[in-house]
Amino acid sequence: MSNVIQASNLTLAYDNGRKEIIKDANFSIKKGDFVFITGPSGSGKSTLLKSLYGQLKPSKGNLVVGGNDLAHISRGKLQELRTHMGIIFQDYKLVNEWNVSKNVVLPLMIRGYSNEIQETQARRLLKHVKLSDAGERYPLELSGGEQQRVGVARALSSNPVVILADEPTGNLDDYSSNVIWDLMENACQQLETTVLVVTHKIPTIFSLPYRHFIIESKGVYEVH
């Protein structure tokens, strides 16, 4: 099976290469893999995720995502690549002046789907995340757990090839956490979506086979 993500001697740094976070990392991730990335605070987990959606360019080495070398990708290509990604943030990053439905269908809006398709998808996804009645509400009217479920619905809305999740259940209650893990497991199992989750702790109840990377001392190591 082909690699969706391939890192070769990947170095990630801030301050024009002066502050190295990850050094000479080598790993590959295949289509349909479910990957947990753990490590101590400040080890570079979120930095690695940022680089995977092109928010941080590699300072050395190669990082190929979906056949695109992110060190040399054009702005247009990066935009196109991002439309095939579902990204989930610990702080949700919802647009507060938009209602929940509009937030959910943002990726569909970007890809130019009709209003009818957007409305249908919004209803379907909100039902999946158990927020059927929240479509017309605004993010700030929801609890943290509910906002994160909106974030997950948004990430899933355009059937992405890759889901990148940064501490998706960080501060959530058990109910919301379970809903989120279920959704990501289903996406991986049924749609063969590649899922990368940065987390402090791998959930104790997890039914799918998964891979586990640890980031430590600037290196990325596979342990499971």
Next chain:
Amino acid sequence: MKSIKHHLMFIFPLMAILLGIEFYLVFERTTHSYEKTLTAGYTMLVVAKKPLNMDTLKNLNSHISSSKQVERENIVSEVVKGVSKSNSDAILKALPYFYNIGLDAYVHTSELDKIKADLEADTNIRRVETFGSSYNASYKLFSFVKFTLKVFILFMGIVSLLLIIKQMEIWKYAHKERMQVMEIFGAPLMLRSGVLFRVALVDAIFATLFVSGIFLYVKFFWAAQSGVEMMMKNQEALFRVGDIGILLGSAVLIVVLAVYSVVFSNKGVQE
């Protein structure tokens, strides 16, 4: 209420810039017409030994646009009363030729000196009287009024631009979150900036309409009753339909530059 306040915070400085542009247009038109009147009313006097024709004068200086000979008999008739015919003929024969010379533009005083020098270089021309001191006084007054109004317009433009930059800072923070989220999900520039563009374009249209309205009022209601001769004479120059296009074009250009500055300052890829 908050939304109206945000709109007004952009509309007012934009209106100030558009007022400046329209002031400039009106001022250029009215001063141009005033310049024409001054030019038409001005002549210099040339005294020549032999008759001069227009081609000769034009060859001496291209600014010369008209020449009119002062009737010699009329000049003589005033001084020959009681003088015999033979003496009067002798005076007429000895009298040089006088010409009133008109120019094609309201030239700078230094240019007036050059015209005088060019004419005096011809051996046939005995004397040139430019009436320079009165010309100089009105030219300097005219130039001063023009300069001060341009400085005022420039000052208005700079202050308004600073207010627009301030508003851009507000936009930057107000729209930052949405634009960054949209960028992360791969939205192209036009989609990311779409909301801001719509808001700003609506403001640009309102600012254009307000400024056009002010000048239309001045043209059709105020100018006629103002008693200001220059206004009444140049009422047509106060506002033209084409000005709406210039104002809207300028407003849209400012909006495009302002919105793109905000959008580009919000882009997030770190190298």
